Amino acid sequence: MNLRLIVRIAKSLLLARWKQTLVAAIGVTFSITMFIALLSFMSGLNNLLDGLMLNRTAHIRIFNEVKPNIYQPVRMLHEFRDSYNFIRSVKAGSSRQEIYNSGAIIHVLKKDFRVRGVAPKITAPVFFNDGAIDITGIIYGIDVSAESNLFHFGEYVAGCNPLDLKNVSNSIILGEGLATKLMAGIGDVVQVTTITQEQFPLKVVRFFQSGVQELDKVQSFASISTVQKILGKPSDYITDIQVKLYDIDQAPALAKEYANLFQADTEDIQTANAQFETGSFVRTLISYLVGITLLIVAGFGIYNILNMMIYEKMDSIAILKATGFSGRDVNRIFMTIALSIGLFGGLMGLLFGFLFSLVIDQIPFITAALPTVKTYPVDYNPVFYFIGSSFSIVTTYLAGWAPARKASRIDPVITIRGK
Amino acid sequence: MLNPVAIIGDATNFLIEMKVDENDIARIRQGQRVLYTMDSYKGKVFEALVEKIEPLMEEQSRSFTVKAVFVTRPPTLYPNLSVEANIVIQVKEKALTIPRSYLVGDSMVKLSSGKMRKVVVGLKDYQKVEIKTGLSESDKIMESAR
Structure with a gap:
């Protein structure tokens, strides 16, 4: 039988019971809408939350940790090497915070094809002087443009022009909480005292909000050269090298490689923030589960309606078969019915899902912690639309399969004789 | 900061100064073997002998200063180089x-x-x-x- 005839019969069957068809299609539409909206919103939220930490953290951090040396002299001497040595009160040796040969390390890293970018950093613990009170804080010396490109530094600076730090000499970006404590406004000068009791005036150019209040109470940023000046160190003084990779999954392996190569301590992002990855994975899993459950429920709806239709249209099917339609044709007719419900319901679902995401995207979401976020985050990832549409087809196909098979097996002789 | 104009000393004769925690000071005796490594001579172990234990404890760090003389030493030395040392208190075979x-x-x-x-x-x-x-x-x- 030709396809057009089958489609026409399917169409008239669908339209004969258009209310039922509509209910089935609405079921699919609703589940796909919720699936798309839920995943877009969840994924947007995940990206936002992960971004709070992951965007701002280096994939690999190279630094010198103050810790006891594992290669104790007694273990290196031939005489004692094979014996067990009880060593008491091992102390951290005279390790320095400064990275040895930092210039050459940065040069090598920049040439590495796996590395997206390198940002040097200095950590300087200081006191901020506010009248008679000293407030402890940290000034990070950063390369502003590298930090903005690699770690979205600019997004966390209110007013969004972190380059001021580079252009104004002896300037500082204060954490929001710290600025409140110091009662410092933009353009004010704050006094800092280093651990070696040197005093230094710095001009406030911007405020910084990391999203983590505790950090904002102690953190502040200045350019690398300013911090080197405060500490009285030469221009190759660097305490941290932050590396961002193209592929974040390579971080643990590369961290080990660099630790060997540069004879320094390294830390990879997976070790430092393992719980973040687990958190976002579980959230994604839950939203997928909910979405897929919705689709399966819609699939059962379609199954029910098709079953009902077959019982009601038993006579018509018998007549179709009596007039020369084969079992395969009848099967095809019912599969066409199921798939068209899935297809139209799914398409409408994609459309409504998109509209719903747009609505969510407009809901105001203002938090002091995130200066650049104004509305709820939504991720318009085409993958969700692809999964949604293919899943709607698959579920409706499976839901239609059993009823269609049943319909194709109806014996016209028995049905008509029974009347 | 006040910087001295000159520092007078013998630039060929050196001692090793070690900080020993008060918990461990009772085990240290004169003449015990000292094994040390230096940041400036990476990967090499040298030997020295405990010569003197300063009797006054540094209250801030709760530790004593122990001085040692070289048995083997690197060819060139400079004042204030850093050293990591182990003092051998006891050697027991077949423990x-x-x-x-x-x-x-x-x-x-x-x-x-x-x-x-x-x-x-x-x-x-x-x-x-x-x-x-x-x-x-x-x-x-x-x-x-x-």
Whole structure:
């Protein structure tokens, strides 16, 4: 039988019971809408939350940790090497915070094809002087443009022009909480005292909000050269090298490689923030589960309606078969019915899902912690639309399969004789 | 900061200065062997002997200053280079050690037969414990259940 005839019969069957068809299609539409909206919103939220930490953290951090040396002299001497040595009160040796040969390390890293970018950093613990009170804080010396490109530094600076730090000499970006404590406004000068009791005036150019209040109470940023000046160190003084990779999954392996190569301590992002990855994975899993459950429920709806239709249209099917339609044709007719419900319901679902995401995207979401976020985050990832549409087809196909098979097996002789 | 105009000293004669915690100072004796490594001579071990224990404790760090003279030394030295040193307090050949997790309480081990036995322990750190008496090489012991 030709396809057009089958489609026409399917169409008239669908339209004969258009209310039922509509209910089935609405079921699919609703589940796909919720699936798309839920995943877009969840994924947007995940990206936002992960971004709070992951965007701002280096994939690999190279630094010198103050810790006891594992290669104790007694273990290196031939005489004692094979014996067990009880060593008491091992102390951290005279390790320095400064990275040895930092210039050459940065040069090598920049040439590495796996590395997206390198940002040097200095950590300087200081006191901020506010009248008679000293407030402890940290000034990070950063390369502003590298930090903005690699770690979205600019997004966390209110007013969004972190380059001021580079252009104004002896300037500082204060954490929001710290600025409140110091009662410092933009353009004010704050006094800092280093651990070696040197005093230094710095001009406030911007405020910084990391999203983590505790950090904002102690953190502040200045350019690398300013911090080197405060500490009285030469221009190759660097305490941290932050590396961002193209592929974040390579971080643990590369961290080990660099630790060997540069004879320094390294830390990879997976070790430092393992719980973040687990958190976002579980959230994604839950939203997928909910979405897929919705689709399966819609699939059962379609199954029910098709079953009902077959019982009601038993006579018509018998007549179709009596007039020369084969079992395969009848099967095809019912599969066409199921798939068209899935297809139209799914398409409408994609459309409504998109509209719903747009609505969510407009809901105001203002938090002091995130200066650049104004509305709820939504991720318009085409993958969700692809999964949604293919899943709607698959579920409706499976839901239609059993009823269609049943319909194709109806014996016209028995049905008509029974009347 | 006040900087001296000049520092007078013999640039060929050096001592090693070590900081020893007050917990350990009672074990240090004159003439004990010292093994040391230097940041400026990576990967090499040199030897020295304990010469003098400064009797006054530094209150801030709760530690004593112990001075040592060189037995073997690197060819060139400069003042204030950093040193990491181990003082050898005791060398014991054929000592019996068991993993620390096999020790029950302070001085008990569980034999494989399930019986508990009292032992006398010597040195211990976080990994191993020296057994002075109460256990022999042929005894089988079990890890204590937590």
